[in-house]
Amino acid sequence: MATGTILQKAIDLVTKATEADKNKDYENALKLYEHAVEYFLHAIKYDAQGERAKESIRLKCQQYLDRAEKLKDYLKKGKKKPVAAGSEGSKEDKKSDSGDSDNDSDPDKKKLQSRLEGAIVVEKPNVKWSDVAGLDLAKEALKEAVILPIRFPHFFTGKRIPWKGILLFGPPGTGKSYLAKAVATEANNSNFLSVSSSDLVSKWLGESEKLVKNLFELARARKPSIIFIDEVDSLCSSRSDNESESARRIKTEFLVQMQGVGNDNDGILVLGATNIPWVLDAAIRRRFEKRIYIPLPEEHARATMFKLHLGNTSHNLNEDDFKKLAASTEGYSGADISIIVRDALMQPVRLVQTATHFKRVSGPSPKDASIIVSDLLTPCSPGDPGAMEMNWMDVEGDKLYEPPVTMKHMLKSLSTTRPTVNEEDLIKLDKFKEDFGQEG
Ligand SMILES: Nc1ncnc2c1ncn2[C@@H]1O[C@H](COP(=O)(O)OP(=O)(O)OP(=O)(O)O)[C@@H](O)[C@H]1O
Ligand SMILES: [Mg+2]
Numbered sequence: 001m002a003t004g005t006i007l008q009k010a011i012d013l014v015t016k017a018t019e020a021d022k023n024k025d026y027e028n029a030l031k032l033y034e035h036a037v038e039y040f041l042h043a044i045k046y047d048a049q050g051e052r053a054k055e056s057i058r059l060k061c062q063q064y065l066d067r068a069e070k071l072k073d074y075l076k077k078g079k080k081k082p083v084a085a086g087s088e089g090s091k092e093d094k095k096s097d098s099g100d101s102d103n104d105s106d107p108d109k110k111k112l113q114s115r116l117e118g119a120i121v122v123e124k125p126n127v128k129w130s131d132v133a134g135l136d137l138a139k140e141a142l143k144e145a146v147i148l149p150i151r152f153p154h155f156f157t158g159k160r161i162p163w164k165g166i167l168l169f170g171p172p173g174t175g176k177s178y179l180a181k182a183v184a185t186e187a188n189n190s191n192f193l194s195v196s197s198s199d200l201v202s203k204w205l206g207e208s209e210k211l212v213k214n215l216f217e218l219a220r221a222r223k224p225s226i227i228f229i230d231e232v233d234s235l236c237s238s239r240s241d242n243e244s245e246s247a248r249r250i251k252t253e254f255l256v257q258m259q260g261v262g263n264d265n266d267g268i269l270v271l272g273a274t275n276i277p278w279v280l281d282a283a284i285r286r287r288f289e290k291r292i293y294i295p296l297p298e299e300h301a302r303a304t305m306f307k308l309h310l311g312n313t314s315h316n317l318n319e320d321d322f323k324k325l326a327a328s329t330e331g332y333s334g335a336d337i338s339i340i341v342r343d344a345l346m347q348p349v350r351l352v353q354t355a356t357h358f359k360r361v362s363g364p365s366p367k368d369a370s371i372i373v374s375d376l377l378t379p380c381s382p383g384d385p386g387a388m389e390m391n392w393m394d395v396e397g398d399k400l401y402e403p404p405v406t407m408k409h410m411l412k413s414l415s416t417t418r419p420t421v422n423e424e425d426l427i428k429l430d431k432f433k434e435d436f437g438q439e440g
Contacts, residue, residue: 006046010039014064026071033068037061125181132175132182133308133334134301137439138292141166142179145269145290146187150224165258165270165287167232169277169437170294171421171429173335176273179294180228183271190267191225193218197234200250208246209253216257216268223267232272236284251281258287275425277432291437293429296421297334302326305334306410309341315405325410332419343413348403355379357387358394363401376401 017032040061044054129139145163149156156162168176184192193215200211219225229235236251257263258270272288274280285291297305303326310317329337362374378401380387392400433439 006039007043010036010043013039014060017064021067021071026075030068030071030075033064033071037064037068040064125184127178127181127185129182129186131308132179133304134297135175135179135294138168138179138294139182141290141292142183146183146190146226149267150187150189163269163290164265165289166272167277167280167285167288167291168271168273168294169291169429169432170275171296171333171425172275173333173420174294174296175334176275176294177230178334180230180271180273183226184228187226189224191219191222192228193225194228194230196230197232200235201246209249212250212253212257216263216265219268220264225267226269226271228271228273230273232284233274233276233279236281251284255283255287258284275429277437278428285436293433293437293439295439296331296426297337299326299330302329302332302337305337306341309338310345310405313345313405314402317405317407317410321407321410324407325414328414329419331421332417333421336417336419336421340410340413340417343417344405344409347409347412348405351379351403352392352400356389356391357382357384358390359384359386359388361401366398366400366402375399378403 013032013036017029017036020026020029020032040057044057132139141163145166149162168179170176180194184194195215200215201208215227219227236254258265270288277285277291303322306317306322306325329340332340357380358377359380360374361376361378362372363376365371365373365376377395377399382389
């Protein structure tokens with residue numbers, strides 16, 4: 001399409017959008033606005049126009065996007081009329097957008113909170129408890145801290161207070177972040193605020209600690225909530241003389257917010273993860289009341305992991321094979337195993353790519369697994385009966401029989417993948433566990 005017509009198309013769309021908007025056909029208007037913006041952006045990118053024209057298109061796009069955003073909000077909530085097109089949102093309207101507790105009189109605070117809201121994981125990651133292999137004690141502790149108090153609030157009154165801070169520590173790649181994702185999925189009644197240290201560190205003097213404060217206020221406003229801080233060590237390492245002033249302040253604010261005078265942390269759980277727990281500040285360490293060691297997976301957990309990572313890809317491994325694989329991966333972390341499996345999963349693909357001969361086999365049709373067809377093609381060696389000389393380019397898309405993953409593939413990947421966790425770190429982690437932690 002020539003660029004001139006693209007621009008024209010965009011203008012047409014936007015005209016229709018404003019018309020629909022005027023006629024209160026918001027759903028269509030939203031679609032048209034979005035569509036139009038796409039075309040405008042396309043026009044900017046490929047058009048030979050001058051910078052000024054581009055700039056004015058960009059400005060317009062911004063307006064349309066703002067309007068689209070408002071319409072989206074309105075359609076989602078199904079309440080209150082959106083403000084008329086073109087006019088600024090009224091004060092009242094803004095309030096209902098921003099939700100719970102924040103006071104609108106402080107634009108700074110609003111800005112910070114909106115920055116934080118951007119950093120929060122809203123979607124459920126969809127990792128279930130059963131997707132995490134082993135780590136039974138850690139799962140129990142997390143259920144105790146997260147699920148039970150929400151399900152049976154009366155059970156946790158009086159002196160029986162749920163845990164307020166849990167630290168997951170262990171070698172890299174053992175599933176700490178993964179477990180936190182499972183918590184987010186399974187605790188679907190509470191808000192899961194996942195922030196990383198980079199969300200909380202600002203280059204402006206004084207803003208970082210405000211961000212920390214706002215994070216906790218946001219959590220309180222939406223309780224029950226879980227604040228998950230991955231790699232806490234980067235925020236809360238022990239106080240030393242040469243650390244920067246702002247790092248010290250972030251830490252102080254953390255200490256106060258997690259357990260300070262006048263801060264009610266009912267219904268808030270702070271979940272932290274780190275692989276170098278010994279650098280944590282002692283006071284921060286104390287605030288993580290439960291410190292759970294997430295060790296390298298044991299043999300049976302490794303077998304489960306091999307199975308989990310294979311998923312429903314076609315393979316012909318049996319229980320014995322899984323046991324053998326588990327037995328020969330002592331010292332491998334969950335992440336290492338996932339890499340072995342991923343590499344093994346790719347090998348049938350390479351087989352198809354490099355094959356010089358194919359033969360006919362019967363099997364479930366790739367289109368519909370319930371139908372068995374007999375004209376599928378699979379790679380074979382040139383000496384096989386029925387071998388035909390051809391390469392994958394000659395095979396039609398729906399005629400390829402997927403070669404299953406075999407034990408040979410697994411062993412080959414295993415022989416090329418080394419464990420990533422070193423002895424030294426394990427000793428340090430063990431020592432930390434002895435001193436401060438508990439088995440997970
Ligand atoms: N127990 C487990 N069960 C299933 N999969 C696991 C397990 N442990 C690790 N994995 C796999 O390894 C990947 C990496 O794990 P994760 O990111 O949780 O590691 P981590 O402990 O947070 O490491 P780091 O300390 O380096 O951040 C996960 O995405 C998952 O696929
Ligand atoms: Mg992690």
